Amino acid sequence: MLSSLRILLSATKCPATRRCSGFVSRMRYVNRLKEDDASCAAALQNGRIFLFHRLSPLLQRTERGTFRPAALISSDVQAILERLGSDGSLLRESVLINCSEQNQAQFCLDVGELDQEAVEEECEGNFVDLRKSFFLLSGAEAPLVAQGQALLRWHQTSRFCSATGQLTHRNQAGSQRVCSSSGTVYYPKMSPVVIVLVSDGKRCLLGRQSSFPRGMYSALAGFCDMGESLEEALCREVAEEVGLEVQSISYSSSQHWPFPHSSFMLGCHASVSPADTQLDVDHTELEDARWFSLEEISSALQVKTPPRRGEPPVLWLPPKHAIANRLITEWAVRQRESES
Ligand SMILES: NC(=O)C1=CN([C@@H]2O[C@H](COP(=O)(O)OP(=O)(O)OC[C@H]3O[C@@H](n4cnc5c(N)ncnc54)[C@H](OP(=O)(O)O)[C@@H]3O)[C@@H](O)[C@H]2O)C=CC1
């Protein structure tokens, strides 16, 4: 069955082509910071720090009423930590995220051991749950905050070697941890997940889990099993969750997603025959799955923030930054073109 599938690979822009020149030197600089503790410690002194409290990022409201993650100057963070009674060593627990276009190293730091309100007051911001912050941040900032949270979570859950049970120690950048007994090196890990927008040529298929907020539907997704290809995982997940056999697959794009413990989302479109659209939903996996028209999807894409409690139920979609939203938007654009 799989050999007869048509797999279409899309030509995707390299991230470097979207940035100004200097990309190569920035990437080499970041790589050096990962390999050289002394350089990384020096970069931390002049870097920008994104603060988290128990994995919730610190957001500040701008003059225009929008939100941005607080990128604090390292020395300011040090002064705040001292004012709140923390010893100077906490700053060194910062984890390297990346380097800005202004060549400034960017770090994240979880100050969960300090009083949340006291830090918020000092920093003139608020720690906001990461899922909620995805609805408040622009496209460019959300991935940075997601990456920071994922790295911090990995460190918090990787303190011991899974082979020896001994403590692991991180390098200064936080790009790896080493077992103090066996020397085994651990790197931050992600689980591959396939996410697919299935279409029958006129409608697209969305599902919801019972844990989703009321009214939210998303593209079908599932973890890849050991030994599976992306295409095999996609066909299996669609068959398991809604009882359909897909006919063709095309790759769209990928994304790191910090939930539940860092997923590497591989986004695809797939089609089924219009004669074979009867759903057989596995209700242990999905609360509901339905076909949606272009009209329904177009109005759902207009919903910018989730409806508040008490407001009438409405179909809404994952935030703009989520790859599910990107796949649904791509489908809607193509569908509009084909119907015009
Ligand atoms: N960025 C985006 O736009 C979207 C992202 N997603 C992400 O995709 C992820 C996967 O989608 P979902 O439909 O839940 O996946 P699945 O359909 O694979 O179902 C999840 C279940 O799979 C089992 N499982 C298998 N391997 C893993 C693993 N490596 N890590 C965790 N659980 C595993 C778990 O079962 P058990 O608990 O029984 O062991 C889990 O409850 C979600 O966690 C979600 O965060 C989903 C939709 C949109």
Ligand SMILES: [Mg+2]
């Ligand atoms: Mg699933």
